[in-house]
Amino acid sequence: MKIARSRAELDALLSSYRAAGQRIGFVPTMGALHEGHLSLVRLARENADLVGVSIFVNPTQFAPHEDFDAYPRDEARDLAMLEAEGADFVFLPRADELYEGGFESAVKPGAAAQGLESDFRPHFFGGVVNVVYRLFEAVKPDAAIFGEKDFQQLQVIAEMVKAQGLPITIIGAPIARDDYGLALSSRNAYLSASELSIARMLNRVLFDTAAAIRGGQTEEEACAAAAERLLAEGFRSVDYVAVRWGRVLGAAWLGKTRLIDNVPIF
Numbered sequence: 001m002k003i004a005r006s007r008a009e010l011d012a013l014l015s016s017y018r019a020a021g022q023r024i025g026f027v028p029t030m031g032a033l034h035e036g037h038l039s040l041v042r043l044a045r046e047n048a049d050l051v052g053v054s055i056f057v058n059p060t061q062f063a064p065h066e067d068f069d070a071y072p073r074d075e076a077r078d079l080a081m082l083e084a085e086g087a088d089f090v091f092l093p094r095a096d097e098l099y100e101g102g103f104e105s106a107v108k109p110g111a112a113a114q115g116l117e118s119d120f121r122p123h124f125f126g127g128v129v130n131v132v133y134r135l136f137e138a139v140k141p142d143a144a145i146f147g148e149k150d151f152q153q154l155q156v157i158a159e160m161v162k163a164q165g166l167p168i169t170i171i172g173a174p175i176a177r178d179d180y181g182l183a184l185s186s187r188n189a190y191l192s193a194s195e196l197s198i199a200r201m202l203n204r205v206l207f208d209t210a211a212a213i214r215g216g217q218t219e220e221e222a223c224a225a226a227a228e229r230l231l232a233e234g235f236r237s238v239d240y241v242a243v244r245w246g247r248v249l250g251a252a253w254l255g256k257t258r259l260i261d262n263v264p265i266f
Contacts (some may be wrong), residue, residue: 002088029055044145183266195257
């Protein structure tokens with residue numbers, strides 16, 4: 001597994017592969033890797049000749065009050081996991097190089113970014129499209145893999161790629177879950193043992209909500225009932241439970257940790 005820490009190193013690493021016409025699959029991450037990330041690497045392998053991963057905790061998608069400084073980081077562990085999984089290269093860009101010229105971006109999120117996450121994190125998708133576009137410029141992948149847990153983000157990125165005319169196939173990967181159904185997330189590391197048992201109710205409530213809608217309950221009634229149930233189960237607050245793109249999406253706070261998840265209705 002090869003490692004590039006600059007654009008020059010990345011270009012040198014990939015030039016021969018590009019010249020040979022090999023298809024590059026790419027998995028952007030913020031590190032703190034878990035089985036969910038590794039499942040993205042495996043899916044990239046199915047769709048490409050060469051698989052690369054980036055590790056970069058992106059400052060532009062965190063608001064000043066959010067957990068940028070506390071976000072879990074363990075580069076050595078992440079690299080060992082990726083090498084064991086068979087990744088071909090890892091891009092570890094420096095912020096000053098990736099954001100050379102400043103943090104502003106001409107690339108803006110489109111209609112898919114409206115509502116849901118943007119209602120509670122209005123800065124978020126601007127930061128996401130900013131960094132993903134820059135990473136795409138650097139890696140020039142043929143395919144990029146994103147997990148369906150961040151389903152709105154997946155739609156925003158696919159929309160951005162189309163709007164910018166980028167020749168990149170965006171592939172959504174199924175949500176990786178633990179044995180109790182909890183969606184795997186780097187932020188799950190923040191949860192105490194007691195909070196973890198409550199967190200595992202999120203997916204159950206969303207699955208039950210999808211079943212209620214299939215059974216004929218209106219989306220508004222089912223989502224309102226889901227929010228009440230999450231509070232009753234011990235969540236501190238609920239940002240939203242809503243239907244979009246044929247899925248029930250939810251975001252809720254447990255202690256100081258914000259969890260998101262979604263399930264298909266049909």
